[in-house]
Every structure is written in C-alpha cells, then in structure tokens.
Amino acid sequence: MSEKGHAQSNIRLGMVIDLDKCTGCGACSTACQAENNISYRPDESQKLRSITWMNIYQLDNKKAYPDFKIAFLPRPCMHCDADHHSPCTFVCPVNATTRDENNGLVTHIYPRCIGCRYCMVACPYHARSFNWWDPTWPKQMESMLSPEVSPRMRGVVEKCTFCHHRYNKARAKASVDGTDPNKAIYTPACADACPTKAITFGNLLDEKSEVAKLSKDPRAFRILEKLKTKPKVYYLSKQDWIRNLADNSLT
Amino acid sequence: MQFAAGAVGGTLLTPLPWKLADDSAVWSQNWSWRPSPERGEITKVPSVCTLCAGGCGIQARIVNGHRAILIEGNPANPVNEGSVCALATSALQFLYAPYRVAQPLKQTKKRGDKTGFQAISWEQAQTELSKKLEEIRVEGPQSLACITSSRRSSMDDLWAQFLTAFGSPNLFKMPSQCDSSRTAAQLTTGNASPFAFDLENAGYVLSFGASLLDGCAASSRASGALRRWKKDRYPVKIVQVESRCSITASKADTFLPINPGTEAALAMGIAHLMVNGANYDAYFVKNNVFGFEDWTDANGKKRQGFKNLVASSAYSPEQVAKITGLEAAKIREVAKEFASQPKALAVWGTGRADISNNTYHELVFVALNALKGNLKPSGLIAVAPKVPLSDLLPQKDILSENASQHPRLDLAKAQSCPCPQNGLYGFLDAIASGPKYPIKLLMVHEANPAHCLPENKLFMTAAEKVATLVSFSSYMDDTALLSDYILPNHMALERFDDVIGVPGAPYGYYAVSSPILKPLLDTKHTGEVLMKLASTLGGTVASSIPWKSYEDFLKFRVEGIAKAKTGAIIDKPIDISSIKAGDPVTPNYSDGADLFKKLKAGTCWHDAPTGVTFDKTSSGKLELACQSIGKGTQATDDVIYLPHFSPLKPSGSESEWPLLLVGYSIPQVSCGYLANPPFMNKLVPDSVLMGNELFVDLNPQTAASLGITQGDLVMVKTTQGEASAKANVTPAARPGVLYIPRGMGHKAYDEYIENKGVNACNLMEVQLDPVSGMGTVWATRAQLRRV
C-alpha cells in the first residue's frame, strides 16, 4: 500500500474551490447531506457535535465597519497526499481509514472503525465527525435515504469520501461500456450542486483536466501547506486577506 | 474445578467464542435499529422546482419508482444550468416531513390548539366548505377572501377566476418587491409588469440594497450572474450599496456603507452629478423621456421636471453625504464610474425581495437607469415579457355590479393613494379595525402570514375577526395551526404546477412542474379542490372553471403559447443570456399537445427578451413625471409626480428609541412559506442561532456604548414588540443599527423547527406607501438592553 508511494499511479482525484465565487449558500453541503445519508438532530447549533462533511467556514478580514468583509470556505476532506501517509491514515489502529494509492482517495470504512477518534485528533482540518448518537431519522424521512451509501451507526467516525460510490458506479459503467475504468470520470454531489460552479473536480494528474489547470493557477493555494499534509483540495482567491488565512504567519 | 477447566479448554477449541465475538462485531456493523435503505433500480425523473419563484430545472432520483432520494439540478435548464440551491436539495425533507398534514383536518377546540384537530374525510371537508360558500354567496359574496403567495403560477389565475366568478374582489398576495417594481413600471412605462435586468450582460453593476447573494428570489440566476461577473479576464465590477456588510457586500468590489433606507438618496446624488456634469445619455433622454425637462400638465399648469429637481442643491454630493453617511468624494467617484462605464447597470431591491419598496424610490432607480440609457430597446433593463398563455374563459360579468357596492376591502377604506396595488396590509388593517363588510371565510393558500408577514400581529388580529379560516397548506405551519380547516395540498413535488417567468429576468420563460411521485398522503391539489368547489357551487362559477384536473387546466393554458406560435423548447444546455432582444426564436414544437408533452417531461419554454416599450403611456415616452400619480387631484407640489428621495419616518422618537432595527436574510435560512429544513439547520452559523437563542447583530461600538459583550443575553425592544436574544457583536453591523435574521422563531411544525429563536417579523414595523398603499418595511426604531 503506502510503502509503494504513489508515483506509479496516474490518478489523483482532487478538487479546486474558487472562494471568490463561493457565496456560502450551502448548496454543496446540503447536497452532500442528501447524497450521503448524513444524519441530523433537532438541535444542530452545537457545531462541535454536528456531522457535516462539507463544512462551510465563514472567514472575515478582522477589520472594522465598513471595511469588514466576509468570505466562505467550504471544507470537504482534504484527502491529504502527504508522503507515505495522510495524517489520519497513519494513526488508525485498525486500518479503517486508508489511502487508495491508485487514485489518492482517503477512505473511511464504518464497519471497521472502532471509534477511537485518533484520526480526528490527528486531522488538523477537523474534517472528521463522530457519531455521538445513534443516527435516527423521523420515520417518514427514512424514505429518502439513499441505498448507495450505507447509514452509519453510533460510535464511528465519518467524513467526506469525495462521493467515492459515484466513482465506483462510473467505473462499473465504464467496464460495461468497454472503456477503460481508469479513465472514468465523475463529479461529487457538492460540485454538481454548486450554483456558482465554484467547485471543480477531477484528476489532478491529467494535464488536460480543468482541475489540473486551476490547481496551477496563480490564485491557487492550499490550507496549512507548511504542515506538509499536501491536501488535494485547492482553493482559489485573488484576495490577499483570504490567502493569508490559509496558513499560519502568512503575510 | 477440573470440569470447569475442561469446559473452558474445550470451548476455546470450538468456534463458539470466536464466532460469537465476530458475530457481535458484525452485529454492531449492521446495527439493527438503524434504517437499511431499500435497494433497487434508480431512475431520474426531471421536473421543475416550485419551492421558490426561481424556476430551476431539477431531476429527482427515484428508487424502484416510489421513493425519492435526491434532488439534483437539470443541466438542460438554462436558469440553473445543472446546479441547485440549498433549499431545493433539501426539498425531499418537505416531501417526507413529519409535519405534513396527512388528511383534511377540522379544528374542534379553540383555534391554535394542536390537540383540537380532528381528521375528516375529503368529502366532509368539501361539503362543509361548499356549504359555507353557498351561504356567503347568498349573504354577500364579497365576504370571501383569499391570501396566496402564488404569483408566477397559473394557480394565481385560477384563484382570480374563482373569486371573480364567485363575486369577491378580495384576492391578496403576500408582499413582494415585484409589486412595487410593477407599480413603478406601470407609472413610467405603462406596462403592468415588473422590471427585468440583464444581469448576465452588464459590465458594471451598481446594486442599491439588492441582496443578490444573500438569498434573494431566483438565487440560482443571481449565482449564474455572479459566475459570469467573476470571470478571470476583465471581471465585472460590482458595487453594493447597503447598510450591512452582507455577503453581497463582501463579494462586491466596492461597498458603499449607507444609512439604512437612504439608497434612493444616493441614487439621486449620482443622478445629480450625471445631470450637472452632462454625463448622461442625452440622446435617449431627449427622445424617449417625458418629464425630464419641465412639463405642462393636462390642466395646462407648468410643472417642474426631473432635471431641475435633481440638479438642485438638495441633491448635491454634500447634502447626499449628510443623508447617507457616505463621503461626498466617494459619491463623486462612484457617479463618475457609473456614468462612464458603457454597460453599467443599476439594480435595486429590498433584501430578499419579499417586501415591497417605497414607490418613489423605485422611480428614482428607474430614473438613474434612464439617464444611463438602460431602458433602450436593447438596453440592460426591460420589463418581464408576457408569456402568451391562454386567458381564462371570459367572465359573465358576475362581479361588476357587486363591485361598485362592495369594493375590495383595502380600497373600501378610501385611502388617498393614487395608485392602489395589492394591498394586503390595507386589507388586514381594514378587517382589524372594523371593516365596511365582514370577511366570513378567509382562505390561505401556500402562504404563512402568521409567521413571515412583517408586523404579523396585524394578521393575527384580523384572523380573529374572520369567522372561518381555511388553510390549504401541505404542512402544519404557523397559519395552518390557527385555521379552522386544513385542506392539505399536495406537496410541490407531488403535483402539477407551472412557472411563468423568472423573477427579474428579461427573457420569456415558462415551465411545467410535473409530479415526481404519486402523492404520499391523503392530500388533494388545491387547484382541483377549487374545481370541485366550483362545480358544487354550480352556475357561472362552475362554467368559469370547467376543468376536471389541474393537468387539463395547464394543458389548456399551454395551448395559448402554441396558438401564439412563439418561443421554443429548451432541452439541451444553452446560454440563455446570450439571446438578445429581437433575436429570432423559432418554435420547435408542433402544437399545444406536443408542447405540453415536452414541458411535462421537464423541459422549458423560452422566448427572446422584448425590451421596454413606452407606447402605453400618455406621452408615449418613458414618464419620469408620472402624470397618473396626481390624477384627479389638484396637486400643488410638483415633486409628487417625480422620482425623489422620500423616506417614511418610522414611528417613535429618536430619543426614546435610539437604535434602528433592520431585518436581514441569509441564504442558510429559508424564510417565507417554507420553514428551514433539517439539512439547512446544519448550515445556520452559530453566530445566528445557538440552541434556541437567536443572535442580534450589533457593531462593537454600539455594544461598547451599551455595555454589552459577545453572547450577552439582551432584550430587544421596538415600537412593535420585544424579544429576548443574544448579542452578536460584529463589525458587519453598522453602528447604531441592530440586525436581526429573518425566518426563525416558528411556533408550529416539529421539534426540528419549532421555537428556534425569535421571529423578526414580530419586531418589524410596516409603513404604507403613500402612492401604492402597499406595506413597506425598512427600519424600526428600537432599544436594546442587557438582561
């Protein structure tokens, strides 16, 4: 697995989010919730116990009125491509979270997870949520659960999967159509929904892909690059104050 | 002991302990009390979303034909171009909401008592309702009234048809900015259709308080426009004029922080500089505008024109700076930019556009665009084109004789407004304060005035005076809870509906929303209930509404387009904003049936923009001097004809109420007929809601002067009411102004919604616009203290 490194693979699924276009409307996050059977509770204001895979951070430039500005930063799982291990995959004692070196997806398998939360401690992006309660839905709402993603149980960790079930379907479709499954492309639910099309998804190693081009844009940056986690989620912004919030002591 | 040792040893060599350990782990992996979603064939069913007026194309994922699991955007729809908003992605949570009304209900106890509702059959419901209608019809049909929020749907016309045929003029709409926009369009262009903006093709956008990105109506279109503005090369400059550092303000290149409600003064100031600097489209103004120069009225009286009004020192940058709180230099700078940018567009709005605007202010913004020449046939502003749907069957003059005796209730109060429009507030006020005639039956359709009407206590008081309140809501909302009968409509995704035009869009648009599923509950399409009631009532009511199903009704309406042979179906992705006024659009449907079939399959109809024409005004030009305002009066003041800054003073004295309270909207909270769905609850920032406490935004300066710190429990008191909340000290707020998020504080629905925060509408003051008589809201005087 990880010992091999990932040099030989020519797929690295990644995402670019244009923060200048993001209006914080939340469509990506709700689409994600619907797609991935994310459970909810009557009170969701306790954000530290609220399960969200696509969390939308509100940033501000710390200035006084009227120079005050806000911006939104949607944060999926970064699917870190750090050498050898992602911060979370390194620490999981039971191999519940691993990185697929064929495509760079950092996956988390609920039936394997024992709920030790070590991965959450290791992740600086707070991309992971724990099921503090048994996930329950109002009876009627169980009808809208998707069979394509398994509902979780209490006591396990969950996080953004880049909608890998869509990837599986795209690959299966490719093998039916007789095309190369390794060339299969798909879009996660968030990117599909985004009203300003601020989210671009694809193979970062495919030079011709939009996502590869954008990731090399002069406006592109990643969060906490100094930690060498090598996220596969890039952000775009022209505004210096937003870019400065990407890493500590960036001025 | 040996036995035990043997048993332990033996057991360890059998699968028993290992299998049990494994099985218990596997059991935990499936967790039997967790739902297991049914598997099967997944299909995509296209439709059109009618949760808001935006008209987005959607497609639903359905499992085994009976279970909807996801709403996605329809890439072939030109409005949303495959994307979809947070509310639409949560749409299924309304479909499967526990607070849906499963069958007709009748209140058997006191109104508002949740336990008093008794399930009744549709037959009983319809019989009892038609009996009441028959009685009213005999005693005076004007005593029937309806409030709906339906505006861009054939349902709206069906209600009008029903009430007209029945003999009542009392059909009212929930407030919307399109009413004031329509008033302004009518006064200046003679078209009774709201203004439309070519956002996508503008080269410079000056927005006067329009919450383009803070959850406005048609948010998908605004998002599409933003995407085009933020293009990499030569991005479009956005200037936002507003009092709060909103999302739109943050996304804008320039933010003009302004005293709340003074946007029109700034527009006048800019116009002043353009006129005095001769930096306006003089050719257009000279040839197409009436009332720019001084003019003579029908009585031969010489009147002042807009030019002289705006050029006066009252609108000098220095004066405007005093009113708005901006610097004069900044005003000069923006005026210069606006005047010199070739494709500059001024847009305006009232936050989420669910409140009507001050008519004079609407006129100011029209005037500013007129100076820019934007109302040219190929300009950036048009009026929304009419979709050539079949008109409803001609009426047999049922209403007319009654109407002269029993005018619409808001008009019956004989207010002196010259240009009366949809006067919901006037109507409610009339009922509350002893009407000319009683309202015996009030029907509320797709609206929740008990919650989301600013100054909602007016509705509460009025409702008490109404003998019977009937709700057609699909949900147990705040208004349904107060009703005597609930005749639940199908939920939007279970029924036929249509979308007539995209709010603020210059192109023609029509789409049919077809059901994605069979109705889940014992509900009925309100349109079909009306059809049933009409046929029971018989006579001319029955003959006016001859359709048996709503689908038939829509088919009938679509025939009109086919007869007009205009526009075309869109079934693959196109950039609709690239179609210019006058571009040929060739029909690609054979006849009405074909068109309906295609629309039913989730496509949409469109037509090229039509631009604005002025042939309906008395001068045949764009009238900046609105002659109809002064009609019949011997107005002495020339200003009443002209666009000008005319703030309505909020009640209360400044010394007693030192602060202003302004309601604001955020895209993460649904406000309006639909309550926030659980998915969107996760989006609500914890600076807006924490537990059940709502936060009121105030500037650090204001907070310091009041001795308030972040998170303090505070009491907000306005001239309208008081509420306890928490303080959110944020530089987003203008000093001296409190901002309260709208859409919270429901008193109905379920545990996911009920009692979360405070309803801003309880605290907001409504003032009637002197021109149109519609309720406008901008700020309420308030005080704040720490508890």
Place this chain on the structure above:
Amino acid sequence: MKEEKTSASGKVVGTLLFVLGFAGAMVLGWVVFPNLLYSQKVQPLNFSHAAHRDNDCDSCHKFRPDGTYAGIPKISNCKECHESAQGSSEAERILVEEYVAKDREIPWLVYARQPDNVFFSHAPHKGKQIECVRCHRDVAKEEKLPPLREDRITGYSMTTMEMTECEKCHAERGASNNCEVCHK
C-alpha cells in the same frame, strides 16, 4: 476455598471430570451452537432452477441499461409464461394465485445478500469472464430451493460471500483491494 485431597482416586475423578467438561464443551461448541445460531427460513414458494434450464442465467437475472444488476426477476417476468398455471404443483398454485393474479412481488429470500455497507457491481466481474458459480451455488440441476440459513445475531445468510474470499480473488487477479472499492 475447598480443601483438596491428593488421593489416587481423586486424581482419576479429576481427570474424568476434565475429559467430561472438555467433551461437553466440544459438543456444545461444534454441534449445538451452530444449529442454535442459524435459523432456517423457507422460501415463499419453491422455484426449480432445473425446470427453467432452457434459459441461461442472464436471461432472467438481468443487467439494467446502466450496468447495475437487477437481481431476482420481478413478477412481470414470471407472468410472461405463468399468466395461468403451467402445471399442478403447489408452487405453481401459489405463484399464480398469490402473486401473478394479485400482481404482487414475491418476497424471495436472498442467499447472497450483502449488507448495506458493501458496494458490489456484477458488471466488472462479468466483464472479466468470471462464471456465476465462482461465487453462487450451482443451480443448474437444482429442483428445490434450499432453506435460507440466517445467522440470528448478524442477520447474514450462511452463504453470504465473505470479505476474505473477495480479497483473495482480487489479490490473485491483481484487482485493487482498497476498502472503498467494495465499501460504501
């Protein structure tokens, strides 16, 4: 604590007791326990695969156009031939009276049902020329459907494919064994 005697007879008794305990546990663990653990469920009616042998597997167990596997045929499929009874067997009677006539789906018990957390697509496997019997029981000559043996704790069928088997085959054929390939 009881005082122990160290007499010879005591030793014999001790050994005997040990053997007894051991043997008892073995019987309990190997024989009684598995029978207790698995329930036996009978299909709603018998289906003879042998009698339908003129078809190959995928004429009934079809793929949908999008490549997903339709699984057990719907009642409409049965209807094509069994609109009226094709014989006098009990199964035939149940089929026609209870399901075809009433247009109800037959609640078949699935022998190979995977839990919710497993993603499995038949399509790529079929493309690799893997025979059905590689994973499923050979039904070509099967006259009578066997009862479904379901683990009472986990709810799994005894014949549910286990992960180790999937992994083994994937490893042999060089297919990816990453978690997300099969889990969702």
Place this chain on the structure above:
Amino acid sequence: MDRILIPDGVKRCSFPIFSLWILVLLGVIGWGVAAGAAVLIKAMNLTGLNDWFGFGAYITADLAIIALGAGAFFSGFLYYGLSKFFPALKELGKIINLAVVVGFVCYTGALAVLLLEIGQPLRGWFGYWHANVHSMLTEVIFCITCYAIVLVIEYVPLILENRKVSESKPLSLLGHSMHDVMAIFALTGTFLSFFHQGSLGGVAGVCFARPYAFREGLFIWPWTFFLFILSAISSGPAFTALICKAMETVTRKKLVDRTVYELIGKIEGGLLSFYIILKIADTANWAFNMSPRFGLKLTDYYWGPYGIWLLVAEVGICGVLPALILISPKGRKSSFLLFGAFLLDIIGVSLNRFVMTIPAIAQPVMPFDQWKIYIPSIYEVAPVLAMLAYCMLIISLSYRYMPLFPRETELNR
C-alpha cells in the same frame, strides 16, 4: 472474623472498620460502573467529548495512571534485574511487592476505562485482528495487553502467599515456582512497559499535522516516545513511595525502612534530572526550531485556561524543582522536602500527560479556527474516580491479606 486470612505476626484494623472503608470504595466503584454502563448503553454523547476533543478525561487519566503505574514497575526492573550488579538496589526488595500491586491495579484499571473510550467496544478486538502496524495506537493496544498479562502473572504469586491460600500445597508450589521465574517476567515486563510508555508518547508525537504535539525523533519514534519512558520511570517509583508513605500514615505503622525512601529519592532525583534536561532541550527545539517552520510562535500554543502556566508548572515547579531537591542529599533528608518532591514529580508527569492530550488538541491549527475549551462530564469523571477507587480497593485488600512488606513485623515490634 477474617483473622485466618491475615498474614502471621501483623496487626490489622478491626474488620468492621475495614468493611466500612471497603464499602465506601465499592460505592465509588459502583457509581463509576453505573456511569460507564450508561455510556456504553446510551452512547458517548453523555461525555463532554466532541468532534474537536476526540480525546479527553478518559485518555488523560489513562495516560497518567499508566505512566505512574508502569513507572512503579521500573523498581521491579531495578530490583530483579540490576540489583545483581548494584547491590545497593537490594534495598528495593522491601517495597517491591507494593510496586507490583500498584503496577497491576494501574494497568487493569486503565484497561477497563479504555473500553469506555472507544465508540464501538464490541469491535475492540479489531485492534489485534486488523492491526495497522504504522499506528502508535496499535503498539499501545498490543503492549497494554501483553503487559497486563505479565502483571497478572506477577501479581498471582503475591496472592498465593496469602496464609490461607498457601496452605494448599500445589498452589503454594505454583507460587514458589512462579517466584523463581519472576526475574524473566520482570525483564519482559520492563521491556513491554518501556515500549508501551514510549508508544503512548508516540500517540501524540506522530501527529505530524498537529504542531503542538508533533515531535521529530529517532527512526519511526518521535522524541516524545523516549521522553514518556523517561518521565514514567522518573516518577513511578516516587508514586510507589508516596503510596507507601500514605499507607504508613493511614495505618500508623512503619512499613519500610526510611533508607528505602531515600534510595528511591536518589534514583528518582537522577532520573528526573536527566529527564528534565532532555525535556527542556526538547521544548526549546520545539519552540524555536520546529514551530517557526509551521509559522507558529511559542505563545501560539498557550491561550486562556491552557496558558503558559502549564509550561512553567510542568517543567519548572514540577520538574526542575523536585529534581533539584531529590539530587541534593540534604533535600532527601527532610521528610517534607522528600515527599513534597515526590508529589511534585508525579504532578509534573500527570500534567505532561494532560498537556500532550488536551491543550494539544484544543489549539486551533487552521488560522481561522478558534481555541476551544473542554469540560469533562460527570460520565467521564465517575469512571475515572471509580478506577482510582478500584486501585485503592485492591491495594487495601492486598495489604490486609498478603505479606506485602517483608519488614513490617520487625519494624513494628
């Protein structure tokens, strides 16, 4: 009543008083067990943990108790392993039984609490079956299990030494033969305990995206791996000594010679000094070399309740100070200073475990995040207290019914 179970020649308090004490302890244990059961049944929302604080009171208590308990066993290594070469260490034999008991209770107690800490305890064994060899937690799981087994093996002979139990010949024989191989277990145990302690340190140190906790190191082990080992051995024996002193105070008897305390003081003084020098070096490297690379300053790690006082207290007051006291013969002579230094020493190590657990994750890493505060709920406090009560219970029972202190009879004659 229980006279026949009490070792020969020693005096113990009356049975009713003892029973009362045991009942109190059982009460606390019962409360904690009930709280723990509630967590298992109703899920972990009862705790004060959240998505920010994945680790909390359970882990902190476990880390601290294991540091002290495992460290206690270091005296076993000194006695069984090194006393052959350094006869002075033979003195430790007088307290070695207590050290074994302390190690045993700390480990078994920690294991029980660990069960509550995971969201799916039924899958706890996946840690063995599906182990990820890269995870420090895997190391922890394996070590803690093996070590607990070793400790049971070490503890059993003590039970077998009970007067009544040893009347049974085969059991007594078993006890004796186990004693013979004890040295091997002591050495195995020490290795495991070192490794285990180290991997606990590694748990924090390997989180390379958490600048507060992350440390570089040797091969696969971060510096915290070694620092944890050192800090454990420099505090565990002190912990044993302190417990012994507490027992002496409670029972109003002399249980060991004062020379033992002073010997421990001397050993601890040396070890602690060594540890604290390395710890200071590590802290300096972290603060002035590593952190700037992450864009952080030392002050970025301290905020609000998790202020710089933590560093002052841990390294200064509870590190340098006791080290200075313990290495000076004068300091060791004064009972106040000696036991005061022991106390500071164990507080310092516990504080270290707290710092590496809670403030380390309270710190926001993304610049736009805010510090958060963790407050444990009663469902976390109760099982932790119960674990301590359990430790006391076993120590009390062991003291009453087993010959823990070989010199007790003589010293109290």
